[in-house]
Every structure is written in C-alpha cells, then in structure tokens.
Amino acid sequence: MKENIVIIGGGIAGMETAAQLLDLGYKPIIIEKSDHLGGHVADWNRLFPDMSPAADVVRSLASRVSGANIFLNTEISFINKLKDSYNIMLSNGISIVTRIIVMATGFALFDASKKEEYGYGVYDQVMTNKDLEHWFNTGEDPRINDSAMNAVGFVHCVGSRDEKARNTQCSKVCCITAVKQAIELKQKFPDAMIYCFYMDLRMFGKKYEDFYIGAQRDYGIRFIRGRVSEVSENIDGRVIVKAEDTLSGKPVKATLDLLVLMSGMVCSQDSTKVANMARLPIDTDGFLKSRDNVMDIIESPKEGVFYAGACTGPKTVPETLAEARAAALKVHLFIKGLE
C-alpha cells in the first residue's frame, strides 16, 4: 500500500478519484493549483438537470477526500521520467516519486473577449455564462439591474463550432446551460422577454429535452434559430443584436438589457503544460489524447498515466464522476498488477 498515487487537479474528477481510492485503502495525493478544491463546479450555482445545488456536490466530495494528502496553491514545476516511474517536482519544493499519475486537470472556459464582435469587455451589458453563475451565487453584478430587465438574450456556441476561434468542437453542455440559465432568469424577472439564439439545440442528456419543453411551455423562452453575427451598443447602454431568423429567412434585430454569452469548453493551458512535461499526446480537438477514444478513454498511451474528467473533452458532472470512478478502479488494478 505504499505506492504513491498523484492526482493532478482537484476538481470533481480529481476529488472523486481520490475518494474512491481512499475507500480502497490507498492514500492518494491531490495537487491543486488554486486555493480551493472543486474546480469549475465550485463556481456554479445550481446544476442541470435537477437544479441541485453545486455547493452540495463540492461539499460532499470535500468531506470524502479529507483523508487524502492535499496540496493547494501548488503547481507542477517539472516531471522527470525515471526508469519505471516519474519524479514530480512541485512548486512548493517537494518532490514525489510515483509510478501512477491521474490527470484530472479539467478544461478552461473559452475567453469570450476573443470574439470581438460580441463586445465582451467592451459593452457594459454583455456577460458570460460564468459571470451569470457568479451572480446567482452572490447577487452581485453591476450589469444586472433589478428594475430594468425587460429583455435578455443568450448567445449559444460562443467559441465553439467555430473554426475561426480555433475550436470546431461542440462544447456539449452549453445548450442545456443556456436553457437552465434562461429559466432561472425568467424566475427572477417574470416580466422579461428572454431569447435564446441558437444554431442547433443539442439536448443529449437525461431529461434535457424535457427541460427544453418546460422552458418553452412553462416559461415562454423564445428560441430563435440563427447565430448572432453582430452586437452594438446604443446611447443608453443597451445592446442591439443582429441575427438571421433562419426559420423565416429574415434578418432579425432586438434591443436587450443583458446579453449572456455561452462560452464553450476548451482544453486548459495548465493541462497541456503538464501533458508536455509527461510527454502525453494532444488529440486533434486540443484535449488530451486517450489510448483509444472508444475503449480506453481514461487511459493515456503511457503506462501508469490515467485520465479523468474534462481534460479529455467536454463532459457533464455525472460523466466526469463516472470516469473518475473508472480511473480509480484502473489505478487499483494497475497496482495489483505491480505486486
């Protein structure tokens, strides 16, 4: 049982992997670069499809990993390949020799300011999906003015399905996130008109289509099929969006009090940096490359290096947790094989 297990990334993928390994009797090490565990889920408010509090997920995982060795505010300085193991040097000066690494480095949110035509960081009333979750959590954001929320727009596929943004992938979670956030805003501002500008609605998961029907029937969210091409600001600081209503084949225009950009999921720089140190390959979609995308998604091509969660591509919370459990089992079997 003295085999070291290094989990890089303390998001839900890293935490769930650690929790399972603890249950199996191991004492894994979690390396997290930020000052808290939970990764992106720690920034969300309520989770689709059942609107369960994100904080509960993080809290319960945190209590299950309390027995692990956790290094917060810690990064990987370098990784040396030894004969049949790795020497990992941490930014706090500690070095660990291990035969097992679990990459749980997650994703990064696409930087919406790169899509200049949407005016993020330029126009006052433009925010991202992440900013909106922050407002749900704290109630603080100068862009949301309780007394003037008459019309709100959501822009799907920001930095996804976009060759020019160098990300041709569908980020998968943002359609359902837009529908979820649209409903939540409508609950707070029942008189507001809420539009979703989409290209396709990708409601792939359990109960997502019901969520969509509910958004239409019970909340009157208006879905407009057409990609927003251009955003401008008028003299009172409201934003004007232009798109084509492709269902009627006519250009459409609307003046809005708030525009929410659905930033997509891309591979994080922190992920690729560590992957380079450990000489792990990158797949054509920019995420870490698995041994096989059908049979071995959680195994890297390197012996003893495993993946869990969104470091290999966009995933939901339940998908991430399932992979983390599978990765823990792989680690366990790998150690058994060494004995």
Added chain:
Amino acid sequence: MDFGFKLSPSSAINLDNVNPDKFEELHRAEPDVYKCMACGSCTSTCPAGRYSGMSIRKVILALQRGKEKEAVAMMKNCMLCGKCSMVCPRGINTRHLILSICRIYEEERK
C-alpha cells in the same frame, strides 16, 4: 414621383416592435403553442400546403415575429382536416390552435 425604381418595404424583423399581447392571449387559449420546435412535420403533411403555401409552423412563427397579417392570410387555405395534429411530435392540438387564432386575430383577417 417616379424615380424609375421602387423600394420594397424592409422584411427585417424588429423584435422591439413586436406586440406580444395577442400571442399571450393565444397562449392562454392553447398553452401548447409555445412548444412548437419547428420540425416541419405539419407542413410536409398538409394537403393545402403544396398548392397554397399553408404551413402551421410558419403561422406560429409569423405570429411571434409580428407578422400577423401574413400568418392570417396563409390560414385562409386551411381546410381543418386535422392531419397536422396527427403528425405533430409535440402533440399540439393544431385544430384547436387554428380555431383559436381565427378568434383572437379576428381584426387581422379583415
């Protein structure tokens, strides 16, 4: 005055100018109207569609885009045969919807 050319009115939709009141009334009469997902099943099966351009999908859309007159004009060709309600995957009672539109958009039919 004759300039030698004519300008057609803009076909652009300005959502700021759409008055939602009647559509809200329609929604109260037939709540499922919001559920249309623009799949087009109704249009492809409509016996009137081929000859007249009637499409329940387009009617629902036009009413939400402030093109009430266009929508109501299209509906003149409906024979109320009910085939569209048989194929609608969202289970919209299109017959009741059509009758409700006729009642609520009485003005626009003139």
